[in-house]
Amino acid sequence: xxxxxTNFVRTSMLEQSTPPVLEKGYIAxxxxxxVATPLDAVLTIIAILALAWVLPPAxxxxxxxxxxxxxxxxxxxxxxxxxxxxxxWSGACWAFVGAKFDVxxxxxYPIDERWRPMLVGALFIALLVPILxxxxxxxxxxxxxxxxxxxxxxxxxxxxxxLGLPYVETPLWGGLMVTLILSFVGIAVSLPLGIVLALGRRxxxxxxRLLCTTFIEIVRGIPLxxxxxxxxxxxPLFLPQGMTVxxxxxxxxxxSLFASAYMAEVVRGGLQAIPKGQAEGxxxxxxxxxxKMRLIILPQALxxxxxxxxxxxxxxxxxxxxxxxxxxxxxxxxxxxxxxxANWASPVTPLSGLVFAGFxxxxxxxxxSRYSGFMERKLDKGHKR
Amino acid sequence: MTIDATIPxxxxxxxxxxxxxxxxxxxxxxxxxxxxxxxxxxxxxxxTSENLKRANIASGYGFLKGRxxxxxxxxxxxxxxxxxxxxxxxxxxxxxxxxxVAGIITATIIGFLVGIGRLSKNWLIAKLxxxxxxxxxxxxxxxxxxxxxxxxxxxxxxxxxxxxxxLDMYINNRGLAFPRPVFDSGSQFILLAFVIAVIxxxxxxxxxxxxxxxxxxxxxxxWTVLGLLIGLPLLTYFVTGMPISFDVPVAxxxxxTGGSVVGPEFLSLFLALSFYTASxxxxxxxxxxxxxxxxxxxxxxxxxxxPGLTTRLVVVPQAMRIIIPPLTSQYLNLTKNSSLAIxxxxxDLVSTGGTILNQTGQAxxxxxxxxxxxxxxxxxxxxxxxxxxxxMALVER
Numbered sequence: 125x126x127x128x129x130t131n132f133v134r135t136s137m138l139e140q141s142t143p144p145v146l147e148k149g150y151i152a153x154x155x156x157x158x159v160a161t162p163l164d165a166v167l168t169i170i171a172i173l174a175l176a177w178v179l180p181p182a183x184x185x186x187x188x189x190x191x192x193x194x195x196x197x198x199x200x201x202x203x204x205x206x207x208x209x210x211x212x213w214s215g216a217c218w219a220f221v222g223a224k225f226d227v228x229x230x231x232x233y234p235i236d237e238r239w240r241p242m243l244v245g246a247l248f249i250a251l252l253v254p255i256l257x258x259x260x261x262x263x264x265x266x267x268x269x270x271x272x273x274x275x276x277x278x279x280x281x282x283x284x285x286x287l288g289l290p291y292v293e294t295p296l297w298g299g300l301m302v303t304l305i306l307s308f309v310g311i312a313v314s315l316p317l318g319i320v321l322a323l324g325r326r327x328x329x330x331x332x333r334l335l336c337t338t339f340i341e342i343v344r345g346i347p348l349x350x351x352x353x354x355x356x357x358x359x360p361l362f363l364p365q366g367m368t369v370x371x372x373x374x375x376x377x378x379x380s381l382f383a384s385a386y387m388a389e390v391v392r393g394g395l396q397a398i399p400k401g402q403a404e405g406x407x408x409x410x411x412x413x414x415x416k417m418r419l420i421i422l423p424q425a426l427x428x429x430x431x432x433x434x435x436x437x438x439x440x441x442x443x444x445x446x447x448x449x450x451x452x453x454x455x456x457x458x459x460x461x462x463x464x465x466a467n468w469a470s471p472v473t474p475l476s477g478l479v480f481a482g483f484x485x486x487x488x489x490x491x492x493s494r495y496s497g498f499m500e501r502k503l504d505k506g507h508k509r
Numbered sequence: 510m511t512i513d514a515t516i517p518x519x520x521x522x523x524x525x526x527x528x529x530x531x532x533x534x535x536x537x538x539x540x541x542x543x544x545x546x547x548x549x550x551x552x553x554x555x556x557t558s559e560n561l562k563r564a565n566i567a568s569g570y571g572f573l574k575g576r577x578x579x580x581x582x583x584x585x586x587x588x589x590x591x592x593x594x595x596x597x598x599x600x601x602x603x604x605x606x607x608x609x610v611a612g613i614i615t616a617t618i619i620g621f622l623v624g625i626g627r628l629s630k631n632w633l634i635a636k637l638x639x640x641x642x643x644x645x646x647x648x649x650x651x652x653x654x655x656x657x658x659x660x661x662x663x664x665x666x667x668x669x670x671x672x673x674x675x676l677d678m679y680i681n682n683r684g685l686a687f688p689r690p691v692f693d694s695g696s697q698f699i700l701l702a703f704v705i706a707v708i709x710x711x712x713x714x715x716x717x718x719x720x721x722x723x724x725x726x727x728x729x730x731x732w733t734v735l736g737l738l739i740g741l742p743l744l745t746y747f748v749t750g751m752p753i754s755f756d757v758p759v760a761x762x763x764x765x766t767g768g769s770v771v772g773p774e775f776l777s778l779f780l781a782l783s784f785y786t787a788s789x790x791x792x793x794x795x796x797x798x799x800x801x802x803x804x805x806x807x808x809x810x811x812x813x814x815x816p817g818l819t820t821r822l823v824v825v826p827q828a829m830r831i832i833i834p835p836l837t838s839q840y841l842n843l844t845k846n847s848s849l850a851i852x853x854x855x856x857d858l859v860s861t862g863g864t865i866l867n868q869t870g871q872a873x874x875x876x877x878x879x880x881x882x883x884x885x886x887x888x889x890x891x892x893x894x895x896x897x898x899x900x901m902a903l904v905e906r
Contacts, residue, residue, distance in 0.1 A: 157630070157631065157632035157633075158631060158632060158633060160630060160631070164630070164631045167629070167631050167633075167634050168631060168633050168634070171631075171633045171634055171637055172633070175637075328535070329535045329538060329539050330539070331539035331542060331543055332538070332539060332542060335542070335546070341884075342880065342884065344887075345880075345883055345884040345887040345888070346845070346879065346880050346883045346884065346887075347845035347846065347848035347849075347859065347883060348845075349848045349849065349851060349859055350848065350859060350876060350879045350880065350883070353859075353863070353866075353876060353879075354876050357866065357872040357876070358872050358873065358876060360560075361556070361557050361560045361561070361872060361873070362553045362556055362557055363556055364556045364559075365556075365559070365560065365563070438647070442647075442648070442649035442650070443649070445649040445651045445652060446649075446651060446849070448651070448852075449651075449849075449851055449852050456649065456651060456652055456655070460655065460659075463659065471664045472664075474655075474659040474660050474663070474664075475656070475659075475660035475661070475664070478652060478655055478656050478659070478660050479656075479660075481652060482648050482652050482656065485647065485648055485649055485652060486644065486647045486648050489646075489647035489648070490643065490647045493646075493647065
């Protein structure tokens, strides 16, 4: 009767079956990410069509049809325009950018003296890199060297007139060098000034508060170009006869004051986010106002608003391009000035130059925003729950 | 403070120098600041008046009545080179408003589309939106203006070889020509119909809200309002015998005739400001929508509300509350950035002011006009947006 063995025990494993083909690999990825719903499918098709419409001509213009080498406008103009390219040709004129590269970097700075801005650039990088890497110690000393010693040293190296260096007046400065100097000085001035203004706006003394608030609101309410006009047209009026301020310095003053008002609002946001107990705790320890701010409040507040501060820096960097309107030759200004160079003028020169300048600006701004994201994640750890 | 309790009776003040009293110190600090400021202002004022006297410039706003003597490229009000300086500034002001309003509308539309696109589950759309934002956010607006002005619009063909666009529009290196509506008699009824439609929409929305509060029944507000706003004027248009016609630009042998033309200056400024500001608005919209906690939409789903309604009734109203304050400052930024017009010669307030400044040397007066106008614009925009913000916040309960 016991012949029926109903229990069953598997002795060997089943062959592993492959997952359904629609749930695996790139097909599943496409199904999930590109055609999940009918609307998604339509959007994907539109996007692909748009890309197919824009990308190939752009790549063709930028790389394939571009003229990379050459000594004059001939390589960037069609036969009808007096050049060597076939009729109907259009492509980037990188030969123009290549020939003018030094000018775009240094402006009309004398060729024999260009080692000076290069030296300053090397010093700047040598001091900047260690301050950006969190693991490297001596941040305080590094900051003093970068924001205190370097600007003074660079000023004398660049302008010369001492130690046998020939004098190079500021109207000869130009190109990326001017953009970087303007934004560096702007950053170095606007952060401390912005902190002072923000503290002033939150001060208990009505006169100080009113002054700071008025300054911040007026500057934030008007465009930078009017501030630059003020600096370039009205500053000479305000000073006694015979006392002149260098045009370069006027732009630096205008840009720095403008940025510090924005910085003040960013810092104020951070100050407001610090609970009152922190200030009261500092008071109860008997710290003075400046001790309290320096040791307790500002370190916490500034850490909170690092993204905002970097955004202001990025804005400042982009805003330096406006000085070309008041007749200075920063990167954008010098690129535009060279459009009218008879040796290179052609229909594609402006676009090529602008694409180059745009790429340089983009590189710096994108780098800054990426670094700010990195710092944010690094400093944020203490706040995570 | 309980310090008073420790003071022995009969003594008004705690022992110690009066200089240690924070109140006294505060007054001294402020008095010193004020004195320094007054001295500085006095010094500047003295220098200025002396400099002006030497340069033979009469201060005051009398120069505004003088003949301008320069032409502007584009004007919304009647203007010729015989008009006064004051009128030139008014022309500039209207041009600033025009490009700012047009830019704000376009930037908002692009910005919202791109911002929502970045949150899309569609990988391609999300990446494309991200690339857009990362490119335009990191390039100076002035460069974008030049990109359109000298890179794109300047190399377009001559007027006689204009490129035809849809809707009877043409584009060439002199600008964009588009059909100009011509209003015949009877077109005022269409405007009237539109006004009636607006009033009707407001009344219907109120009624629908009240009904929903009382009975919970939802009326089709959106469709009714759209139908009113579009249908009623359209109906009037046909009833009154189609009084609006279009003056269409026609490509002639050498030039375009008819239609309206906007110059390349306006176009490049408008396009650049829209594209640049849109990248910031996109980021604001994205962070606003992500700022609404996930629990909100989960709760709505748990209540059985459909996904579309969840977005419209639960997520968007809460996201708007996060979005509006930074959006306001972007609108203000766009308005202020419109002053970059001076770089390409679009006659806005700063550009005309700059020309007048060069002609008359009245630096202080011109700069003061700029400051007053821009401050007024800034303050009134933020007032309107604050009002809107308060209204949105009230929806909470």
